[in-house]
Amino acid sequence: MSEHHDHSHAVVTEGNSKKLMFALGLTTTFLIVEVVAAFITQSLALLSDAAHMFTDVAALAIALAAIKIGKKAADDKRTFGYQRFEILAALFNAVMLFVVAIYIVYEAYQRFTNPAEIQSIGMMIVAVIGLVINLISMKILSASAEGSLNVKGAYLEVLSDALGSIGVIIGGVVIYFTQWMWVDTLIAVLIGFWVLPRTWVLLKQSIHILLEGVPDEIDIESLRNDLLMLEGVKGIHQLKVWAISSKNIHLTAHLVAPNSDPDQLYQKALDVLKHNHSITEITLQIESTECNTLEQHKH
Numbered sequence: 001m002s003e004h005h006d007h008s009h010a011v012v013t014e015g016n017s018k019k020l021m022f023a024l025g026l027t028t029t030f031l032i033v034e035v036v037a038a039f040i041t042q043s044l045a046l047l048s049d050a051a052h053m054f055t056d057v058a059a060l061a062i063a064l065a066a067i068k069i070g071k072k073a074a075d076d077k078r079t080f081g082y083q084r085f086e087i088l089a090a091l092f093n094a095v096m097l098f099v100v101a102i103y104i105v106y107e108a109y110q111r112f113t114n115p116a117e118i119q120s121i122g123m124m125i126v127a128v129i130g131l132v133i134n135l136i137s138m139k140i141l142s143a144s145a146e147g148s149l150n151v152k153g154a155y156l157e158v159l160s161d162a163l164g165s166i167g168v169i170i171g172g173v174v175i176y177f178t179q180w181m182w183v184d185t186l187i188a189v190l191i192g193f194w195v196l197p198r199t200w201v202l203l204k205q206s207i208h209i210l211l212e213g214v215p216d217e218i219d220i221e222s223l224r225n226d227l228l229m230l231e232g233v234k235g236i237h238q239l240k241v242w243a244i245s246s247k248n249i250h251l252t253a254h255l256v257a258p259n260s261d262p263d264q265l266y267q268k269a270l271d272v273l274k275h276n277h278s279i280t281e282i283t284l285q286i287e288s289t290e291c292n293t294l295e296q297h298k299h
Contacts, residue, residue, distance in 0.1 A: 017064060017068075019141060019143075023136075023154070024061060026133050027133060030133045031054055031057055034046060034053055034126055035047075035050045038050050040119070042119065044116070044188040045171050046123050047104075047107070047188070048104045048107075048191045048192060049127065049161065051103065052097075052100065052160060052161045052191065055096050056161055059093045060154050062089040062092060063089060063151055063154045067086075069085045080244050083248055084209075087209045089153075090206045091206035093154075094200075094203035094206060097196075098196070098203075104189065104191065104192035105189060108185045111182075112185055115181040118184050120176040123184075124168075124172035126168075127166075128165075130161070131169065134162035138158050141154055141158060152202075153202050163191075163194060164191040167190060167191055168187060168191075209243050212242040217278075218277060218279075219277075222276075223239075223251075223273070223276075224239060226273075227269060227273075230257075230268050230269055232257040233260070236254065237254050238252065239251075239254075249279050250279075252284070253284055254287055255269065255287065256287050257288070258288045258289065260286070262286040266284055266286060269284055
């Protein structure tokens with residue numbers, strides 16, 4: 001019986017941190033402006049947009065904290081370090097967005113029965129500035145969004161907020177020309193519902209990782225077959241694949257190979273897992289006899 005480990009730690013770049021810091025500064029400044037403007041103009045759509053802007057600020061702040069905390073070294077109590085903080089942060093963001101959407105729907109219900117007088121010009125001016133801020137933030141975050149679930153969460157919130165700003169601008173134009181005050185409430189509700197499907201995806205991804213599910217990008221059957229095709233491998237069991245964070249995937253497996261050189265087989269398996277499946281955190285146990293286990297896979 002022989003056991004091998006291979007470790008390659010994913011490092012979150014300092015570039016992500018700087019991008020997030022800049023986007024956070026922009027959105028925080030505008031958030032204050034937008035909240036004040038929402039009350040001055042009496043626009044629920046603007047307040048809805050501001051609520052989403054608040055979740056943008058929270059997402060960016062938590063993403064930054066996740067990067068800083070994620071860099072902390074592993075210790076005897078946390079052998080994986082703090083990398084999973086990123087996933088907890090993404091989960092928290094998703095929950096916050098659901099809460100905001102529920103609040104906006106409730107406030108809209110109140111407004112439908114008692115419409116407010118909307119100052120459409122002020123509403124439009126603030127929404128245009130908000131759109132510009134969102135587009136700048138999206139540009140900053142787009143390059144890193146695929147590499148980190150947390151940055152992706154922040155990016156999706158900024159994207160939804162940009163679309164929200166467009167909705168507010170359209171609403172402002174309609175109200176200016178028609179004086180239909182209910183349009184503001186309608187836009188607010190649409191903004192609230194717009195973000196929910198994206199939030200659901202983020203929530204589902206976060207929970208899947210926390211439940212040690214097989215990452216979406218891993219085809220477990222293909223991976224199992226690749227290992228079984230290695231020369232000398234008669235069976236495989238205890239195959240486990242999971243992720244600590246969005247880009248830190250781990251694998252453990254027991255390979256039954258009675259007549260193989262354990263070191264050579266390990267190296268071949270390592271190459272297959274790295275090149276075919278992009279997994280680098282690997283623990284393999286090479287066994288000369290089969291264990292009694294419920295999970296047996298043979299040629």
